[in-house]
């Protein structure tokens with residue numbers, strides 16, 4: 058469908074939803090249509106031709122992503138161009154460049170306080186450089202994702218500066234109040250996102266003698282989407298980014314983008330209407346661009362951000378619940394939690410992003426109802442996980458830090474790189490070969506756990522070479538209070554570009570990650586995984602999954618989540634019709650379902666097509 062057809066198809070719904078948020082504002086809607094037409098007519102022919110296949114690329118099983126900070130990976134955008142060979146060799150087809158738009162000067166929450174949505178962070182280059190990056194990577198078959206911070210701007214964004222100078226039009230772009238009466242009403246039902254480093258949800262502006270809403274850091278001013286002007290401006294910026302040719306836009310912190318007194322201002326129904334509108338605008342004007350939503354909330358709430366078949370919202374979402382289940386099962390060696398995860402039916406054309414680590418902390422959002430049914434006390438279990446990944450329990454292999462520890466509730470989250478959390482750092486410190494081998498196997502297993510699942514796997518740069526925690530952030534005044542910098546490390550190029558000792562654990566990790574990606578692609582190259590089911594069996598340390606592809610093939614995944622040898626009794630698999638001898642692909646072992654049991658070594662996993 059071309060622009061006009063899409064417009065005819067979707068404008069009825071678009072209007073209906075627009076008026077839900079902005080009743081009677083047909084003047085504003087008209088302006089929005091004019092804006093969409095303008096963007097469409099300015100869109101390059103190359104992008105229009107890319108638009109013809111829409112967002113199909115997103116659902117290809119070949120899509121494998123990696124997220125990275127440009128400054129930490131390659132210093133700048135131009136140098137990033139030189140590294141496309143690295144990604145191709147690894148099998149990457151999608152790169153998420155962490156915040157690259159011009160941030161506020163000074164402290165900026167890792168770039169999530171944007172001063173200008175239309176310029177690039179000058180530390181890494183210019184808009185011209187970024188366009189070159191997009192062009193180069195597209196020519197190499199790799200897509201680009203960037204962040205779009207929709208909940209707030211930096212306090213030195215042009216709109217904020219105008220608001221600070223007394224311009225009422227721009228004060229209305231934010232939640233700004235003359236005194237603290239309304240802020241207090243809001244606070245009565247609000248929680249805190251950064252209780253330690255940025256307590257409260259409002260900031261007093263001395264020069265103006267006003268209060269402004271700042272859900273995150275005081276320098277991140279929440280945008281007021283109740284104002285149709287804000288919606289218009291943010292739609293304009295969104296389309297500006299799509300017109301550069303960006304393939305995926307990560308919408309940051311979406312649960313927060315609508316606020317109502319008396320609520321916790323998270324996941325409100327209007328947020329879904331807003332996202333439905335953004336989705337339709339994209340579908341009409343830039344259909345090859347997709348939306349990745351960041352909603353790190355309870356499992357049942359995350360999934361709602363896909364929308365439904367009547368109103369689609371984000372094309373893809375972080376599978377944060379699965380990420381937490383991975384770490385939970387690694388600490389407990391108990392596969393029941395992850396096996397019993399709810400299997401959600403997603404609307405058409407929706408895809409999970411599966412991952413183990415990202416730039417943020419791990420918040421322990423496990424399904425407490427399920428924990429209770431399993432006989433676990435959810436609070437005690439959470440404390441166990443926090444201490445385990447801090448490394449403070451005697452038998453913990455992990456080295457991490459607390460994030461946002463609250464001494465009153467004793468609540469916390471955890472920071473650390475995949476390798477350090479998985480035991481590599483301790484093993485190296487103790488120079489213990491046995492622990493080193495276990496850590497390597499654990500790291501490989503964690504990668505396999507998300508790389509083989511249905512959805513788009515997303516690596517976190519540095520994890521593929523087993524990088525350890527980086528303590529240098531403690532020397533930086535802008536970072537030292539935010540332990541998430543522990544796992545935001547400069548990429549260790551020497552592990553990749555210089556010859557390494559034959560037993561280098563980092564090279565072993567890289568080789569195994571490559572092998573896993575290659576296997577995934579060989580298995581599924583032109584066959585989308587349609588269904589995925591947990592195979593029920595009685596060994597609680599094993600996770601067994603069967604996938605079926607569009608070509609009616611079966612892929613069997615067997616993971617041992619413990620450091621002990623485990624047995625899978627084959628008579629329990631008979632009801633799934635599993636019999637005969639099959640070659641396992643990662644190691645080439647023969648798996649014989651006709652024997653009594655299949656033996657798996659520490660953290661071993663088998664992948665086989667049947």
Ligand code: GLC
Pocket residue numbers: 166167169170206273309310351416417
């Ligand atoms: C998102 C980002 C996080 C940031 C927050 C505020 O959650 O992932 O790093 O601190 O939004 O923008």
